[in-house]
Amino acid sequence: MTLAAEPLLTALAAVVGTDRVLTDPADLTPYETDWRGHFKGKALCAVLPGSTAEVAEIVRLCAEAGVAVIPQGGRTGLVGGGVPNDAGTAVVLNLARMNKVRSLDPMAMTIAVDAGITLAAARQHAATAQLNLPILIGSEGSAQIGGVIGTNAGGSNVLRYGMTRNLVMGLEVVLPDGRIWNGMRALTKDNTGYALRHLFIGSEGTLGIVTGAVLQLAPEPQRTTTAFCPVVDISSALSLLDSLRRAHFDALVAFEYISAATVALIAKYRPELASTLSVTTETGDCLLIEFAHMRASEEADAAIETDLGNAFEHGWITDALIASSETQRKAMWAFREAISFAQNDAGYSVKNDVSVPVARIPDLLSEATAAVAAVTPVAQPICYGHLGDGNIHFNFSPATPEISGELRTLEPAIVAALNGVVQSLDGSFSAEHGIGQAKVETLAKFRAGMELELMRAIKTLLDPDNRMNPGKVV
Ligand SMILES: Cc1cc2nc3c(=O)[nH]c(=O)nc-3n(C[C@H](O)[C@H](O)[C@H](O)COP(=O)(O)OP(=O)(O)OC[C@H]3O[C@@H](n4cnc5c(N)ncnc54)[C@H](O)[C@@H]3O)c2cc1C
Known part of the structure; x- marks a missing residue:
């Protein structure tokens, strides 16, 4: 720690209390890395504020001292957005203590929360009023609403409810100069100039710190129908998607694709899970489809069974297992x-x-597979994802674990080949996970020109001294 840092630490302690300014390595280290341990940095300290006013005061003090602030939630982000660089000079601002539900309006179906509440806790609170906060991600127990908004998280219900952005009605944000913008409006209709909240959603903590949010809820489904179907090929999968969306638009919440190679990988390494579904390494491409009904009656199941039967007749699927429990x-x-x-x-x-436009998924799968095969024969495509959203996790595994090192060395060339195909199909190299520190160069390459200039102009307008999460996104 430099001498110049001491007055700032003292001032921060005066705001939140000494034990909420963490500088001891044993306390600080967890805040300097992400959940998976993929990204590591060094911070001056981590501060744990308990209110919006405290956040504003911390940000103001840091601005005065010329020190960078790293907004941080549950550290489950996958691109290192909430991890400081290794300079050891930034202040990590973690909102975990700001975890209250502010209000719930059952008639409007909205919930107002502090940004540090976990997604799981917010969902549980909504459920007490038979309402559903329909953001479904595997990290819900740790991810905070502030992080979910900061990354505009997706998940497996986007097909029906949209990305997080679609569910954010209002925001409270502490700006890089310490001012508080109160946009906690819960209005379905509000055409009063620019929709400022959308600037902050998905900005990964580079424009300000989200301290509160109003979120749109939906009625809690009364009944769920889930089906697991081996499918003939990707074109058949899209035909089935199209027919089910037309017939069950309101109920279809998930349409997940798992490629044949991915199915075989699970069957090989998790045979106990494969056998419960009678899946083997030879099964081929599979779909996991889920419907959520607002009525508890079994009528809807009959219609779904008929539609899956028709899909079988059309030769799109070879089987359909509908969950009976x-x-x-x-x-x-x-x-x-x-x-x-x-x-x-x-x-x-x-x-x-x-991601690519849904209809171009077959082109993505064939062209990117060929492009990467031209780079190396050791990368085995492991493709799966939210087919209904045009979002594919286009991963690669080594043919055998022993050649992992070779795959790692070739990673930049593999990713470049894939991204080239994605770009040619008018797609996005980052569908859900954002830019963080991992994809800054890729953003600069694929969004170069006016788009990047506008992003940088917005950043400069709100954060002229580049103190809010520097080195991330732009
Ligand atoms: C097992 C697992 C499954 C996942 N599944 C999905 C998935 O299906 N879909 C998906 O989209 N993502 C998924 N993720 C990624 C991740 O969980 C989400 O991106 C999540 O929204 C991040 O929340 P967090 O609180 O952990 O944020 P952090 O990781 O702490 O931060 C993420 C970014 O948000 C910023 N940020 C954090 N809090 C605030 C705030 N209050 N104000 C402003 N900016 C802030 C940070 O600076 C950082 O840039 C998954 C991650 C894991 C580990």
Whole structure:
């Protein structure tokens, strides 16, 4: 710690209390890394404020001292956005103590929360009023609403409810100079100039610190129907998606694709999960489809069974297993969620999160597979994801764990080949996970020109001294 840092630490302690300014390495280290330990940095301290006023005062003091602030939530982000660089001079501002529900309006179906509340806690509170906060991500127990908004998180219900952005009605934000913008309005209709909240959603803590949010809720579904279907090929999968969306638009909440190679990987490394669904390494491409009904009656199931029967007649699917119990439904999702673990078992993996217009998914799969095969024969495509959103996790595993090192060395060339194809299909190299510190150069390459200039102009307008999460996004 430099001598110049001491007055700032003293001033911060005066705001939040000495024990909430963490400088001891044993206390500080967890705040200097992400959940997976992929990104590591060094901070001057981590500060744990308990109110919006405290956040504003901390940011003001840091601005006065010319010190960078790193907004941080549950540290589950996948691109290092909440991790400081290794200079050891920045202040990490973690909102975990700001975890209250401010209000719930059952008639408007809205909830107002502090930004440090976890997604799981906010969802649980909504459920007490038979309402659903329909953001479904695997990290909900740790991810905070501020982080979910900061990353504009997606997840497996986007098909029905949209990205986080679609559910944010109002925001409270501490700006880089310490002023508080109160935009906690809960209005469905509000055409009063620029929709400022949308600037902050997905800005990954580079424009300000979200301290509160009003979120749109939905009625809690009364009944869920879940089906697991081996599908003939990707074109058949899209035909089925199209027909189910037209017939069940309001109910279809998830349409997940798992490629044949991915199915085989799970069957190899997690055979106990595969056998519950009668899946083997030879099964081929599979779909996990879920419907959420607002009525408890079984009528909807009959219509879905008929539609899946028709899909079988059309030759799109070769089988359809409809969950007959919550246990079976969980087994289907456990199979889907085992992919990351199976990939870990298979050695080093190259992970990507890309999107293209839905109709271009077959082109993406064939063209990117060919482009990467031209780079190296050792990268085995492991493709799966939210097909209904055009979002594919286009990952690569080594053919055998022993050649992991080779795959790691080739990662930049593999990712460049994939991103080139994504760009040619008018897609996005980062569908859900954002830019953080991991993809800053990629953003500069693929959004170069006016788009990047506008982003940088907005950043400069709000944060002229580049103190709010510097080195991230732009
Ligand atoms: C197992 C697992 C599954 C996941 N599944 C999905 C998925 O399906 N879809 C998906 O989109 N993501 C997914 N993620 C990524 C991650 O969980 C989400 O991006 C999550 O929204 C991040 O929340 P967090 O509180 O952990 O944020 P952090 O990781 O702490 O921060 C993420 C970014 O948000 C900023 N930030 C944090 N808090 C604030 C705030 N209060 N104000 C302003 N900026 C802030 C940070 O500076 C950083 O740039 C997954 C992650 C894991 C580990």
